[in-house]
Amino acid sequence: MTRRRATARRRSDPGTETGTETGTETGTVTVLVVGFVVVVGLLVAVVVDASAAYLRRQQVTALADGAALAAADGAQGEEVYTSGLGVRADIDPVEARAHVAAYLQVTDAATAFPGLSRQVSTSGSEVQVRLAAPLELPITPPGWVGETTVDGVASAVVEVR
Numbered sequence: 001m002t003r004r005r006a007t008a009r010r011r012s013d014p015g016t017e018t019g020t021e022t023g024t025e026t027g028t029v030t031v032l033v034v035g036f037v038v039v040v041g042l043l044v045a046v047v048v049d050a051s052a053a054y055l056r057r058q059q060v061t062a063l064a065d066g067a068a069l070a071a072a073d074g075a076q077g078e079e080v081y082t083s084g085l086g087v088r089a090d091i092d093p094v095e096a097r098a099h100v101a102a103y104l105q106v107t108d109a110a111t112a113f114p115g116l117s118r119q120v121s122t123s124g125s126e127v128q129v130r131l132a133a134p135l136e137l138p139i140t141p142p143g144w145v146g147e148t149t150v151d152g153v154a155s156a157v158v159e160v161r
Contacts, residue, residue, distance in 0.1 A: 045139040053150055056135045061152030063109055067100045068129040071120065072156035074099035091158060093122045100129055128155040 074095060097120045109116055113133035121128045132151040140146040 042141060045141050045144075048139050049137045052138050053135060053148065056133065056150045057152060059152075060113065060131050060133050060150055061154060063104075063107065063113070064129045064131045064152040065154035066107065067103045067118070067131070068127055068154040068156040070103035071096040071099040071127045071129065072158045074102075090124055091122045091127050093120070096120050096122050096127045125158045126155055127158075128153065 072091065100118060100120050104110070104116070104118065109131075113131075115134045117132045119130040119132075121130075130151060130153045132149050134147055135150045136147050137144075
């Protein structure tokens with residue numbers, strides 16, 4: 001005698017993809033995919049915007065560094081020839097501002113960075129240049145601020161030897 005094993009099979013409900021009889025899971029994959037796409041889109045926006053801000057900061061800092069060196073170099077030449085050699089040459093704030101303005105004009109910084117602002121401060125033989133430039137973010141999701149300010153700071157010290 002041969003025994004037959006009885007197996008119960010579920011019948012697929014024609015309205016569901018999973019084969020369950022209740023059909024309550026319909027559309028859940030769509031919600032997950034849409035949520036995943038939104039999260040990936042926001043991550044791409046953050047990475048692109050952060051990269052743009054980082055690159056702009058590097059550019060503004062390099063420009064500030066050149067301006068600080070120009071101010072220190074210009075002030076150093078004047079001080080050495082008028083007051084003689086000493087340990088450190090004091091930097092005149094008016095001259096430092098003039099040298100920074102001349103450097104920014106020669107490098108055409110106003111065209112490269114529209115809205116560029118500068119602040120020049122001196123302390124004895126040190127000059128500090130702070131430049132700030134607005135940055136329009138490349139990707140701006142709804143509800144986010146589309147513009148920010150990026151600044152760069154550099155300083156230079158004049159030592160006469």
